[in-house]
Amino acid sequence: MEEDRLLQVSGMKKYFPVRRGVFRRVVGHVKAVDDVDMFIREGETLGLVGESGCGKTTAGRTILRLIEPTAGEILFRSSELGNGSGKIVDIAKADKRELKHLRRDMQIIFQDPYSSLNPRMTVASIVGEPLVVHGIGNKKERNDRVKQLLETVGLTENHMKRYPHEFSGGQRQRIGVARALALDPELIIADEPVSALDVSIQAQVLNQLDDLQDEFGLTYLFIAHDLSVIKHISDRVAVMYLGQIVELTDVDKLFNSPLHPYTEALMSAVPVANPDFESERIILEGDVPSPVDPPSGCYFHPRCPYSEPVCSEKEPELVEVEYDHYVHCHLAEELNLMGLESGASEDD
Ligand code: SF4
Numbered sequence: 023m024e025e026d027r028l029l030q031v032s033g034m035k036k037y038f039p040v041r042r043g044v045f046r047r048v049v050g051h052v053k054a055v056d057d058v059d060m061f062i063r064e065g066e067t068l069g070l071v072g073e074s075g076c077g078k079t080t081a082g083r084t085i086l087r088l089i090e091p092t093a094g095e096i097l098f099r100s101s102e103l104g105n106g107s108g109k110i111v112d113i114a115k116a117d118k119r120e121l122k123h124l125r126r127d128m129q130i131i132f133q134d135p136y137s138s139l140n141p142r143m144t145v146a147s148i149v150g151e152p153l154v155v156h157g158i159g160n161k162k163e164r165n166d167r168v169k170q171l172l173e174t175v176g177l178t179e180n181h182m183k184r185y186p187h188e189f190s191g192g193q194r195q196r197i198g199v200a201r202a203l204a205l206d207p208e209l210i211i212a213d214e215p216v217s218a219l220d221v222s223i224q225a226q227v228l229n230q231l232d233d234l235q236d237e238f239g240l241t242y243l244f245i246a247h248d249l250s251v252i253k254h255i256s257d258r259v260a261v262m263y264l265g266q267i268v269e270l271t272d273v274d275k276l277f278n279s280p281l282h283p284y285t286e287a288l289m290s291a292v293p294v295a296n297p298d299f300e301s302e303r304i305i306l307e308g309d310v311p312s313p314v315d316p317p318s319g320c321y322f323h324p325r326c327p328y329s330e331p332v333c334s335e336k337e338p339e340l341v342e343v344e345y346d347h348y349v350h351c352h353l354a355e356e357l358n359l360m361g362l363e364s365g366a367s368e369d370d
Contacts, residue, residue, distance in 0.1 A: 023061075023097050023110055028209060028241050029085070030061040034094030034114075036077075036084045040314060053313045054080040056265035056321075058094070059340050059348075062209070067235065067242040069256030069273070071249060071288070073310065077265040078245045079133075082211045085243070086128055087113055087121060101208060102127045126156060129202040133214035135194035139186040145172070145197055146182040152204040171200040174237075175230065192223035196230070203234070211243045216251060228255055249292050249362075253277060258346075261285050264321040265313055267340060271347040278361045281349040283326045286359040320352065328357055 023030045035058075037051035054077045062068045070078045083089045085096055096113040102123045103109045116124060129152075132138035139148055150168045153159060159167060169179050175196040186194055195215060202210055212231065216224040232255065234240060246252050252259055252273075259276045261269040261284065269282040280286050290304040306325045311317050317324050323333040332352050340350045351357075 023099070026063045027061045027097075028064040028099050029243075030095075030097040031085065032059050032095045032097075034058040034081070034084060034096060035092040036080050036089060037092045050314050053265050053316060055084055055091075056313070056316070058262075058265070058267050060260050060267050060270055062241055062243060063258075064099075064208075065235075065239055065241055066257040067244050067255055069252035069259040070243060070245045070262060071247065071252045071259060072262035074247055075310065075313075076262045077313070078247075078262050079213055081262070082130070082213050082243060082245050085113065086130060086211060087116070087124075088130070098124065098127070098209070100124055100127050122156075126205040127207055128209045128211070129205065129207040131195070131198050131202050131210060131212040131215045134218050135191055135198055136186075136218070138198055139194055141186055144183050144185060145177075145189075148186070148197060149200045149204060152201060156205060158205075167204065168200075171203055172197075174203065174234070175200045190223075191219050192226060195219060195223075195227050199227075199230070199234070203238070206238070207240070209241045209243065211245070213245045214247070215244075217246065217248065224251065231255065249288060253362075261288065264311060264316055266321060266350060267348075268322065268350040269348065270340070275347055276361075280359050280361050281343055281347065281354045281357070282351050283328050283357065283359065284322050286361070289362040290360065292362055320350075328353060 034055055036055040037053050039048045040050040040052060041047060042049045058081055070081065072078050080089060084091045091114045094114060097110055098113050099108045100111050101108055103111055103120060111120060111124065113124060146168050149171055150164045153164045153167060168182060172178060172181060177193065177196055216227050219227060235242060244255050256273045258272045260267050261282065263284045269276065269280060269285045276285065280289060287304040287306050290302065308325050311321065311324060319334040319336050320338050323329045326333065338350050338352045340348050343349045343354045
């Protein structure tokens with residue numbers, strides 16, 4: 023694994039069995055994550071974007087081993103296991119003891135701040151729980167740490183004895199962020215952390231995540247379906263379609279000059295704040311195919327406006343077409359696709 027990478031995923035799969043009949047025989051598999059390759063550099067935010075049901079949440083949870091992977095390698099540079107020196111561990115093969123250490127390095131922020139916080143626990147218990155589980159500090163030290171964490175996310179000591187229902191959505195998400203920070207992690211997987219919030223609150227939470235990244239040197243895998251949120255927060259972006267990464271590059275390249283037809287279609291649906299620019303929305307034919315029985319060759323071929331015979335015959339590979347720009351398409355070097363800002367100037 024290259025030195026600047028914190029996480030590197032190769033060939034990661036997560037298949038869920040489909041069972042039928044009295045004997046619950048396995049009759050097929052839902053290929054939720056199907057041969058994913060990607061990497062995250064230390065200190066960056068990798069946005070993972072795709073329509074709902076494309077497998078991005080499953081991918082995030084498989085990386086954390088909250089769900090067992092079916093196959094693949096998930097390499098992580100762990101400062102916890104390497105005593106600060108950064109030992110590379112394959113999360114997919116980590117034993118129980120290693121996983122417990124890795125849990126300190128990697129945390130998750132969940133989508134729904136209403137259901138991810140236990141309604142019967144006070145804020146102090148919720149934020150302090152990871153410290154108790156990992157046996158960190160005595161009661162007073164933990165209390166002090168909780169106070170400090172709440173201040174870090176813009177809450178106060180007065181909130182410690184209150185219950186989640188007493189807070190707004192934005193405040194609850196801050197509590198979730200404080201809990202994620204409790205163990206001083208390296209990597210945070212933020213799974214649609216703002217999609218359940220009002221737009222006005224979304225910006226506050228996003229800016230706070232940005233500030234925390236600078237303050238604590240955090241690395242984020244930021245999962246979202248909203249391209250404007252992804253554009254705002256990401257350094258690089260991975261686009262996911264039907265369980266696979268179809269394009270992976272830095273945020274400017276992706277938005278200005280996408281090389282995968284699915285990315286182009288996603289971009290065409292984003293409104294551009296420029297009255298002189300008329301973007302033509304690309305309407306994809308048909309529905310997203312079933313992950314139980316994905317199409318032959320390129321999974322996108324039944325809906326792709328540029329499809330050629332080779333596309334249904336042979337599965338493409340994720341290839342580095344130009345520096346740091348990986349694309350999963352046979353025609354990536356031949357097509358001339360429109361980005362969100364090709365021919366338009368748009369301000370954030
Ligand atoms: Fe479209 Fe073919 Fe590229 Fe798939 S491989 S995205 S079908 S052009």
